[in-house]
Each structure stands twice: as C-alpha cells, then as structure tokens.
Amino acid sequence: MRIALLDNGSLEPAAHRNLRAVAAAVAARTGLPVEAVSWRHSDRIPPGDLDGAPARALVPWMRAGLREGEREFFLVLFLVSAEGAIATAMRAEIDELRRAEGGFACGFAAGLAPAVEALGEISAACVRDAMAARGLRRPSVVVVDHGGPVRASARLRDEVAAAVRTRLGAAAASVAAASLESPDGPDFAFNRPLFADLLGAPDFGAGDVVIAPLFLAPGRHAGDDGDLARIARAAEGRTAGLRCHFAGLVGAHPLTVEILARNLRESVPAPAVL
Numbered sequence: 679m680r681i682a683l684l685d686n687g688s689l690e691p692a693a694h695r696n697l698r699a700v701a702a703a704v705a706a707r708t709g710l711p712v713e714a715v716s717w718r719h720s721d722r723i724p725p726g727d728l729d730g731a732p733a734r735a736l737v738p739w740m741r742a743g744l745r746e747g748e749r750e751f752f753l754v755l756f757l758v759s760a761e762g763a764i765a766t767a768m769r770a771e772i773d774e775l776r777r778a779e780g781g782f783a784c785g786f787a788a789g790l791a792p793a794v795e796a797l798g799e800i801s802a803a804c805v806r807d808a809m810a811a812r813g814l815r816r817p818s819v820v821v822v823d824h825g826g827p828v829r830a831s832a833r834l835r836d837e838v839a840a841a842v843r844t845r846l847g848a849a850a851a852s853v854a855a856a857s858l859e860s861p862d863g864p865d866f867a868f869n870r871p872l873f874a875d876l877l878g879a880p881d882f883g884a885g886d887v888v889i890a891p892l893f894l895a896p897g898r899h900a901g902d903d904g905d906l907a908r909i910a911r912a913a914e915g916r917t918a919g920l921r922c923h924f925a926g927l928v929g930a931h932p933l934t935v936e937i938l939a940r941n942l943r944e945s946v947p948a949p950a951v952l
Contacts, residue, residue: 680713680743681946683938684736685756685894686764687716691727693895694720696929697756700938704754707939710946712754715739717768736768737775740782749782754942755789756929758797758823758892761830788941790934793834798841800933801890804925805846808888812923817886818852819843820876822906824892824899825857825869832857832868835892842890850888852881858899858906873906877913877920884919894929901927 683701688694698714705712713734720733740751757765772784790796805819821839823831839855846853856876860869873889876882889910893900900906910922928934 679750679752679946680748681710681752681942682713682715682736682739682754683756684715684717684753684768685720687719687721687735688895688897689719689722690895690897690901691723692901693897694723694728694733696895700756700929700935703935704939704942707935708943710942712942713739717764717771737771740772740775741779744779744782750785751782752785752787752946754787754938756894756938757789758894758928759793759828759831759834760789760791761834762828763826763831766828785945787938787945790937791941794837794841796933796937797834797838797892797928798845800928800931800937801838801892801925802842802845803933804928804931805842805850805888805890808923808925809849812886814886814888814923816849816851817888817923818854818882819846819850819888819890820854820856820873820882821890821892822856822858822873825860825872827861827866829868838892851885854882858909874909874913877910877922878917883913883917886921886923888923888925890925891927893927894934895927 683704685697701712701714715734715736717736721735723733725732776782801821821842823835836855839853843853854876856871856873857869858873860866891900891906898904914920914922
C-alpha cells in the first residue's frame with residue numbers, strides 16, 4: 679500500500695513545503711510511510727524551489743505506483759471540506775484512472791474529520807494564539823473560507839464559525855463567517871457575506887478584528903501577501919480605527935497533525951474503498 683497526504687495543489691512553493699512537513703510529521707506519529715502528493719499544479723513548481731525534489735501530482739503518482747506493481751493506495755485528504763468541488767473532482771479522476779488501468783483499490787482516511795469538531799478546535803486555538811501574541815481583549819472574529827459553487831462547503835464554514843463562537847465564549851465580542859469570493863448569481867448567495875463586505879459591517883468595521891482563515895497553507899489567497907491580507911489592508915486604509923490581525927492557518931497548527939495522525943491510524947486497518 680502507498681499512502682499519501684493529498685492537498686489540492688498550488689504553484690506556491692511554501693504551500694507544498696507545508697504539505698511535506700505535515701506528511702513527515704504524520705508519518706513520524708503513525709510509523710507509516712506517508713508521501714506528500716498534490717491533486718494538481720504543484721508538479722509545475724521548479725524543483726530548485728523545493729530543495730531539488732520535484733512535487734508529485736496525483737494521477738502521475740498513482741500511474742508510477744501501478745507501473746511498479748502497486749494495486750492499493752490510501753489517501754489522507756488534506757482539505758478543508760471533503761465534500762467540496764475539489765474532493766469530488768479528485769474522486770472522479772481516480773475513478774477514471776481505475777477504469778483505464780483495469781482496477782485497483784483506493785481507500786480514504788478521515789482526514790480532518792469530523793470536520794466541524796476538528797476545524798472548530800483548530801481555528802479557536804489559532805485565534806487564541808493570535809489574541810495572546812498581540813494582547814487583544816474581546817476582539818471580533820471572522821472565520822473566512824475561499825467560497826465556491828458547493829453549498830456543503832459554505833455550510834461547513836458556518837458550522838465551524840459557530841463552533842469557534844462556542845469555544846471562545848466571552849473572549850470574543852462577535853464571531854461571523856465570510857467567504858473570500860463567490861460565483862455570480864443568486865444561486866450562490868450561501869457564500870455571503872463576502873470578506874471585503876463584512877469588514878465594513880457593524881461589529882467588524884472598527885476596533886480589533888481577528889481573521890481566522892480556513893486555509894491549510896499559504897498561497898495566492900492566504901499568507902502575508904495573499905488576497906485576504908490585501909483586502910484587510912485596504913479596509914484599514916478606508917476606516918480609521920480598524921485593526922486587522924491574522925490568526926495562523928489551520929494547516930500549520932500542531933493540532934492538525936494530531937488529528938490527521940489519529941484518523942490515519944484508525945482508518946488504515948480497514949480502509950473505506952472508493
């Protein structure tokens with residue numbers, strides 16, 4: 679069996695380095711060989727930006743294993759939502775490859791599941807860490823995801839925000855959910871409010887606001903130069919007295935490794951076959 683920690687992929691070297699670090703930490707905790715693999719994109723990162731070791735994309739990685747005689751794979755989904763559009767597309771590609779290659783077994787670990795409990799615990803811990811580091815008292819908190827065409831992902835975001843609200847209690851003045859972006863049209867209203875709009879709303883347009891990104895790694899959207907940071911800086915420029923503080927990314931928190939390792943240990947003896 680070949681085991682991979684699988685993310686959606688990014689052209690940002692820091693994102694793949696984070697995936698490798700988490701995979702190595704999960705391997706150390708479980709005693710199982712866990713490889714870092716991306717669904718797409720990361721194999722286009724120049725190897726020189728990854729210490730000379732090229733990143734691997736899912737389908738080529740599986741094809742290489744099949745050529746070597748491997749017929750059983752096990753994937754730990756390193757995604758915020760296992761029910762979103764990306765996870766659905768991943769499974770479709772695996773199914774297509776199975777038909778082309780004459781069949782093989784592919785199991786899945788629970789990843790960051792149960793997602794609400796896991797992500798709520800990690801996000802609340804990230805917010806508390808940011809509050810302690812900056813000496814903040816009762817800030818408002820925004821739990822922000824990417825946004826997309828699948829209602830289940832927005833429902834998860836809302837439930838995580840509710841879990842963060844419960845865990846923080848009186849330590850937070852207000853907690854709300856938002857999305858970075860949304861497809862156009864009324865059918866995707868579940869993504870709202872958008873992050874840029876929420877930063878001008880009551881309770882989030884002045885004072886200290888802690889932003890808790892539901893992102894696993896830095897890239898085009900998250901991180902010091904990502905879209906979220908640029909939107910926050912623009913909002914601060916428009917509104918005197920607004921101070922935005924970013925909590926850490928959920929994919930970099932130590933609790934993430936603990937949850938992934940626990941779920942992998944519990945799943946490997948009897949994997950759920952796709």
